[in-house]
Amino acid sequence: MTLLKLFKILLPLILLTGCGFSLTKVEINEQTFVFAMYINEGKQKGTVEVTISAPLPNRLTSGRQAGGHGGGDPYAMVTKTSTTVQDTLHLIQRDLSRRFDFSHTKVVVVGKGYAEAGLEDLMDWLQREPTTNLRTYLMVAPGDAKKVAELTPVFEQMPSEVLIRFATQHNMINTTLKDCLYAESANQGYALTYLAAQKKPMVADQEKLEPWTGIQGTAIFHNHRLLTTLPMQESLAVSWAVNEVKGPLYTVSWNEGAGRASVFLISTNSKKSVRMVNGHPVFTIKLIGIGDVIYKRNQKQLDTLEAKRIIERELNDMVKSELQKALSTSQRVGSDILQLGMLVDWNYPDHWEKVRSEWANYYKNEVEIQVVTDIRVRNFGTTLKMKPK
Amino acid sequence: MKSKVQDELLLNVKNRLENCEDVIYQSLRIHGSTCTIIYIESIVDISTLHEHIVKPLIKEAAQVQHNFDNFIDCMDRGDTLSVPFERSASAEYIANMIVEGRAVLIVEKLTESYLFDIVLYQKRAVSESQNELVVNGPQEAFIEDIGTNLSLLRHKIKHTDLKTIRYQIGDYSKTAVYMVYVDGLCKPEIVSQVDRQLKSISIDGTFGISTLSEQMKEGVKSPFPQFQYTERPDSVAASLLEGRVGIMQDGTPSALIVPVTLFSLLQSSEDYYHSFFSSSWIRIIRFMFAVISLLMPSLYVAITTFQPSIIPTDLLITIAASRENIPFSALAEALIMELTFEALREAGTRIPKPVGQTISIIGAIVIGQAAVEAGIVSNPMVIVVSITGIASYIIPHFELGLAFRLLRFPILILGGTLGLIGVFAAAFLVYGHMASLKSFNTPYLQPVAPLVISEWKDTFLRAPSMLMKNRPKAYASSNNLRRRK
Known part of the structure; x- marks a missing residue:
């Protein structure tokens, strides 16, 4: 009875x-x-090369803090090649003395070649593996993804941490696995951070040339396939449009370079809306920003409201044209990187049902996107007048 | 002309007290008859005996105009001696009274002897409370003498409704036990239940108050205490005014308070001596650490061995790094540390005072530090065990802390074998068990189960006293208005 x-x-x-x-x-x-x-x-067609990077806690034994690595780097990388991601991981596991756990996999970097061939295989694995996290960041490396992994983690312990910081600091669009799956399930596109790998002399390491990784833009996907990449400034505008950028800095110039000012944007925001015009959706993307002038070349321009207006006008024009350029590229390749299709789905579900299956083409040909910017300079700042009248 | 009766009585008493060599027989001759004063020197007030019994008797013997009958008359009227007395003819009763500290005067020719209550046991002075420390508020604590303890209590509650019912418990120890309550404030059922249970106790002797609580059939159902032990008169007084019943026993400095709830055991009398802001904050801390003391080691083991995915990445590396060279599983490691800690704690309590503190602290540090350096246990485990140890001392009532300490081990084993599901199942069972408990018909989890939201202000917080107009519903009778304005 008690048992029951x-x-x-x-x-x-x-x-x-x-x-x-x-x-x-x-x-x-x-x-x-x-x-x-x-x-x-x-190297052979139809194969995939997977590299895993894991910390080595025995190199980080307690007492000795990380960074002061006694016997080598505090992380290990293992590479294998096989036909699918799953097979390759299985191969790696067979040689490894410890069991994998993917619950702390925060970043997956794909090589450009692999991305162009398509990520379906990887996405499938990421969805099926129960321990993986939907908040995993995805990034694209130019050429070989392993090159990115070889970067010298000057400020961090492990290369993967550097990549995670890129995402968490909102330096660029931080697309996660979940975003990709959402977008793809609705037949839209997505944009991933596009990294740059190069060699740089390190002051911290006696000016040796060390691999260095940075951000060079975003990569545009559709159907899990890399279609094209966007350069830095346009990528920044896209990140702004999806509210993923924090504290960007813009420098504008006017009068053929005679006037120049830098604006640090304290708050950035964006609003997307859709309305139907002649049976087709017209999207409005509004970028809102408030910034401080942190640098202004003091020649000729006085600290007048006129100068402030010029700066605001130039800044608005600049951001607007960058976003327009980015969006026209995305329309050209048919990848709805801002997931504007969702807006149609929410506001005009009937219309969405009609265009959903052909959304890529529809987005390419029938959709009009308007960009509105509202960027204001809040603190103009005053400077000492060198030659008072 | 010796009375046979008196002789027999004296002989009977002597027989019963055979081989008790601390019994003193002092003979006097008053108006031609032999009187014997019998007492045990160490437990009677010798000065009273001499000043107020022996001296007047000698004076009486010197009164030449008196005869024996006058003397008996005066004695019976109470004119000769100022000390109150009772009379008895039973040799057994007399012998019992002598070992309880009475002085007995057996007069030749009289069938009934005189018994004087001049008991004086060795006792210490009222001192500061040792185990229930407060910063503000009264410092005095009960001592081993029941008379002093009752006087401390009467000092706090000066009302005719404060009732003290005396019981004698223990066939050999003959310990005086008092039930104290305030008539009209507490539920009569509780009084009659305590009364019934105290009367039904039949044991050889009781020396600590927990013997009583176990005999009262409420104390053995659960590891959770069904009684509140206290050595503070102010705690007893405050509880009586809430409508609870106190049980005090001679020979022990602690009193019992019934009924209790889990939340009353998590309150300290200090809570009412500070501002309600700080008291409320301290209560929140106390609840938090009570939970920690029960669950922290098992949660740590369960999470690190079953669900490492929910640990923040940086913390995970730290834990993994420190566990790298540990030969034991996390569960074994936790058990080793917890058991060591329990042993240290027990040793710390038993070690003689002068060496105690230093040795226990140094022992803990050395064992903890050395074990980590030797690679037997990991650093995070030492931290977890230490926090748990501190947390279990934050519970103001030692008995409840003991219950938590005990329950920690089954939960730890469940957590180490089944993971978080085991921890939650165990927590669930503990909660279910507590919800089913009753202490003298009072639900153990009141006011949470059954739900009495109006009392939460004095459960999870300590509301300002002007807001606490009613006495707690759990114990109080219909007269539960605490403040009239």
């Missing part, structure tokens, strides 16, 4: 656990936590 009561009490608890009910007990020091994955196309 006990069972009745615990039954809802056991039912609540659902699929997450895992009774696999693995000690924390018998697992390896994959922090980043780098994926390239293999």
